[in-house]
Amino acid sequence: MKKLSRILIALMALMTIFTAVAGAAAPYATYTYSSTGFVLSSPEAYVPDRIVDSAYIGLSTAFDDPRDLFVDPDQNVYLVDAKNNRVICMDRYFKFKFEIKNFNNEQGVRDSLSDPSGVFVNKNFIYVCDSNNNRIIMFTREGKFFKIIPQPVSDLFDEGAIYKPVACAVDTYGRLFVVSSTTYQGIIVMSDDGGFYGFIGAQKVQISAMEILWRRLQTEEQRSYSQQYVSTEFNNITIDADNFLYVTTSSIGESAQQSAIRSKSGTNAPVKKLNASGADVMRRNGFFAPGGEVNVSNSVLSEIRGASKIIDAACGPEGTWSIIDEKRSKVYTYDKDGNMLFIFGDKGVQTGNIDSIEAIAYQGDNILVLDKSKDCITVYRRTEYGDLLINALANQNNRKYDSAIDDWTEILKRNNNYDSAYIGIGKSLYRSGEYEEAMNYYKYAYETTNYSEAFKEIRKNFLSKWLVVVLLVFVGILFLIAKFFGYAGKINKKAQLKVGRKSLKEEMLYPFHLIFHPFDGFWDLKHEKRGSMRSAFLILVITILAFCYQAIGTGYIFNPRQSAFLNIFAQILSVSMPLLLWCVANWCLTTLFEGEGSLKDIFIAACYSLTPLPLLIIPSVILSNVLAKNEGQLITLMSTIAFVWMGILLFLGMMVTHDYSMFKNILTCIATVVGMAFIMFLAILFSSLMAKIVSFISSIVIEINYRL
């Protein structure tokens, strides 16, 4: 299993390869994920414009250990310089305006910041999280001291809990939302004079049943030593223009976080969008839930592995928002529906790469990213392609769907790989009734749900036009089937009376009798020689062909990437291997338990009981081409019937062939299944042993080669 998964991972790795022909402008590749989780390169949406360091700003003391970055509504930039205990304010061209370091507090006493770690600015005030002093301080926009917001007081705080604000946000009503690094109950909501309103957004603790059981068995002392199950702590907070909060966390288990991205669940999401009451209102309508990298490597050999570590979020124009991954130094940008727009950034020492990413902020069309270890801000400028994306989103947000289609077309011109654009155009076309065109676009993105909707419309149109013809054809087919069965019945009756060898036609029509009359059918099969090896083989071949047809002929909606997985050899094996195993295992057992059937009898009976499979699978495959996605149950139903029917036939066939009682037959059938498993186990054991021996010898040979 492990080996198999390794092979699968290797295959995945091979398929996700893509190459960057990116120009010199950006030392990273921009990409998105396709609907099926493949990496697709994309034009650059942002390119590095300049590096802003202390010298650029014009600081006499260089900043060190920067913690946070904020852009106010007038595009002034604020930088928290933790090492020098100050907040630096720059104008929109990153030239120094003033710094907040020392101030006279309410008592007129000289006071200063200590290890500040967050800053927030609105129309009137600058809020600084003075972490080491356990307080938030408000300054006017000119940098003059205004007031201190002390630690909120409430019974909800644990006794002795430390309040250490690291990030804060203020909504338009003046409510403060504070992330305290040592508080796990959630985000603190308070008034700007320290009045405590409550906690919001606390994550439900999830403990597995096993852990609950284990904790039951532990003593009090053991429990105190073991891991504390507390809800996750948040690490950053951002507020958008509509007072929604984006909160990020990096304390979720990596595998839980990664599966949440694939299952689009919000429970273990590393980034959430909260409303004022703390409910997660994030839309996760993209191919994957927002939360950083989708394909992550878990191999020990790779340098960067595991889930993304999300440490900051920022809100951009038109409902777009970005998060940053500390592990990968990358920026992930999504739209307000949670569609991934683009991913860019990389670790490194070139302009545009980030050594140690710390914070992100939007400044108009620019993205600013703070590099903690290189002590600089990298300014990324939006490209023409980025502008196109934003335009498209703006039109969509303003419900100008006609212009949106133009935008998506324009985007597709620049980025042929962009699945969202195909879907966007498809949706627009669907809305304007051009279903066939829409289907084509959906097909490029491998989008089956919407494809199915468009297909339904086309089918509806077709049916309304040709209903009579369709009905007539349907009745005709039914009539033909009935006719055929009548004919088969006639031949079978004749053959019953015929003595001696039956013709192939007679043999091949016999199953149509057998499947409805299994008891005497199998009896005659064995004793009246109604079937033979050649017809049994023929049925087997027809069944295999039916499965091959299923692999290639299933409708697009039910198997969008079918061509990639067709392998005739695999189909042959998947049908014939279990059948042969069954025959052998059954024969081995029944010879010991007074079974009357020979191996040949068993094989013929087993093959004849396969008959329902091609009979039902072939129509179901044909049907899959005319059914919509939500009608898929019909196909499932048909194949279920086919398999159950086949099972019953096989069971009865064995019973009749060996002349067993019902109880004995049940026993031998169960034993046969066990026997099959046993044979497989032996085969696997043998082959893996052989593989071990081969690899042992080859590694000895290789090693001798190296050492000599």
Added chain:
Amino acid sequence: MNTKKIISAALSLIMMLGALIPASLPKAEAAYADKIDADGNPIINYTGTAYATPDDKLADMILVKEQNGRQIWYEEFTGEICFVNTETGQKLFSNPWDVAASYNSASVATKQKLLSQVMISYIDNGVTKQMNSYLDAALRNQITLKNIKNGIRVEYVIGEEQTVRLVPRLIRMERFEELILSYITDDWTREKVNSFYTLKNPFDLSLTERAVKEMRAKFPITEKMAVYVCDPDIKARELSQIENFIKTYCTAYSYEELDKDHQETGYAGQDAAPPLFRLALEYSITADGDLEARLPANGIRFDESAYKLQTVNVLPYFGAGSNNYKGYTFIPDGSGTLIRFEDVKGSTYNVSGDLYGQDYAYHNIKNQHTEVMRWPVYGIVTNYERNWKETEVVTHVEPVLDEEGNPMLDENGEALTREINERLTNNFHYEEDQGFLAIITEGDSLASLMSEHGGTLHCFNTVYPMFTPRPSDQYNLRASISVGANTTWTVTSERKYTGSYRILYKMLTDPDIAAEKGIKDYYSADYMGMAKAYRDYLYANGTLTKLEDTTADLPLYIETFGSMETTKRILSFPVNVDIPLTSFDDIKDMYEELTEAGVGRINFRLTGYANGGMISTIPYKLEWMRVVGGDKGFTDLVQYAAEKGMGLFPDFDFEYVNHTELFDGMSLRKYAVKTIDDRYTSKRYYDAATQSFTSDRSLCVSASAFEHFYTKFAERYLKYNPTAISVSTLGTELNSDFDEDEPYNREDTKKFTTEVMALIDADYKDVMIDGGNAYVLPYANHIMKLSTDSSRFLQASEAIPFMGIVLHGAKYFTGNPINMEGDIDSAILKAIENGSSLYFVLSKQNTNELKESFRLSQYYSVSYEIWKDELVDYYKELNDATKDLQTSLIVEHEFLYGERIPDADEAEADAAAAQAAAEAQAEAEAEAKLKEERALKYLAMHGGEIPEDNMISDEEFEDEETEAEEEVEEVEEEGDYVKTKYTTTKGTIIRVGYEGGVNFLLNYNSFDVTVRYNGKTYTIAALGFVRIG
């Protein structure tokens, strides 16, 4: 094997003969004796003595060679040299002349490195160790000077030369006392010698039984006799001291006796031979007056069974610049990178890169996003500056005056005089631009360039090549049984490099000195000078030739894709079919449409038209894809191209093969590159999602097979009478081959590549390549994907268009495809700065299908229909700007400062601030006036002086005012440029000057700027340019 032995024997014989040529340098030997004291230690403290000027250093050196107006001076102890241009008097030192004075915090070990001409690193038992020529050769007096034609040869013995010391290590007690101790008459000496020996006497009754047992276990010889054991940890110096004592006193003790003793006691020398490397560095003056340094790689002698030589750094500190001055290092990273001393001052910064990029025969691939160093050039420029004071005492006589100011008279009635000594301090200033350009002319493909900036270690900035004489690679032994899970195994190639490492140093000249001396023909000491020097060098050796003058339009390059395989469903059965992306007829259509729109000189590069399309087999047979027009289509197209004068460059890849099938001529066993552990290897790409390198499944083809494939292929291709071919990868890739039977290093690959390129060049009028590695430049005349920018390292200062400056006017070249660029405006500016043409990757049909192939999905925007109009616009923009400059050389390049045009609100704020300042000034003046008036009034009323408190208040007022003024105008000056708060950062506004006085001002900022040039002010739009002249 045998022939190799004979050759190496012959070569070593030649070497020995060379060494035997009597060195006619009596002066040198005489001087050398002056350099060391009796113990062989240097008299001059090289790491501690500070020289004030380069001339002081030169005074301690001797002149060993003079010709062609150049001199080589030599320092006998350290092996340093100085290269002097006698016309200008400028000097280039092989090591910094001010090592000692430079930096207090530099450790002695660092200074020893700074004094080295050669540094080697080798592997001793799996541990990498370093040695340098100062510590391991100079301090052991193991550097010798020889005279050769046109120059000198400095021979180094790096490491300890092992000699047998006349010191018994294990000796029978009686013999030691008899032969040695009894002879030493001096008590102190005897004591001293004895102190290094321990007596091991088992017959000593005072010892316990256990002690005796232990002794016997440790020294089995004590079973038989009592012995003296010499201290096993004795140091080399102490050993030689004792040897001296024995030689002086113990006349009876000889080497024969020593052997006898050691035989008797069964002492076997346990000391392994210490590492010892012999190599020679030759300096010669070329006919052009340049300095050439050569280190013969096969002349490096060492015990190859015990040590593995990893790298050799040749002249690592040649012309190094000090942080005390301004200057920069130049490395050929991408289009060229400058690292200014002042930008990296204070922190240690090293950046390195392999010449000619990745070698995919190796397991480890790094440097994902950096540009490749394609040319073997580097250089350093230093603005040497010296300010000093000289004080002189001037004595002059003056009359003595009395209280009233009248001259006093002595009793004779003569005026009384006195002598006054006045100290006059004169400030002197001396400035000189120094620099050099180095060209690695041999062994370049085995080199990686290192730009080293000492920062906290030392104050020097330098660039040097690191050579790898014998390639080795590591791989993970995961599958192995005898070692742990994650062990790496290093294997060294059987094949070593036997050529030389040869570096040509071109000295650059200070323009002021040149003007002063009346020298016209020189290269100025800046990066333009370097580029011109290299350009002239390439013109002189025939690599470059001037393009014929033309009035035609700028060439345009379009790469089109042929066909790709995709899966189509026919009757719901999946079938693999070829679909055309751009057929031969499409090319004609595109040509006609674009020509009509006013685009001239269109050249098509045809990728993926034969042997399977985009994913093709090796060019051996030649089958044009049917869906793009087939054989007939190509024949027609060739004819059409000839008629219309359209460039037609079908591209064939000889370096990689991404698809193999039966009978395609490819035999992996014979022609594929193998890694050091004998596996096939493929090209690798950086995967942005996992941030690691992954294979792209295109196998590397051994360079030894290029000629085989090309000749077979050419038989078929030449039938069409083509005039041109494109062999993109031959210009960028250089893979060695670790095949066990036929190993080839990169220097071999380089040879194979140039050989096949020569064949190709002879067959066609036009040859197109990618990248432009230096060694293929002579054979190609169209170079695509040339780097137009540097890697933009955070610490690096500026990118310069070094490649563009050299190539413009001699080759046609382009940067990366414009339509794949993220920032097209910048790319257009870069095209102007480098003098390059435009290049597009476009296809006409089915571009949506590219998404389905993971190899081709990188081409996300290549539809011709989309780009058509923009292509014409961009082309016209560039054509209008540079059409008439196609054959003009780029002669000037300069970084300018400009002023950002302030926004309306900023201008308003500025005006308000200015007004406030003016008002404050007026107010202050009024107040001052008032005060003055008051003071006058006061004077008039009271007479005498103004009371002090009034003064103080005045002064305070003045202070405040000046402070306020300073805050408003925070100005900083550089050169004669007065910076304001709107001044742009350096490197974002560039002036490029072409021959004939045409200048471009380029603005790389994302905002509009004004810039002053030549007395005029120009306004340039964001990411725009202005053409002057």
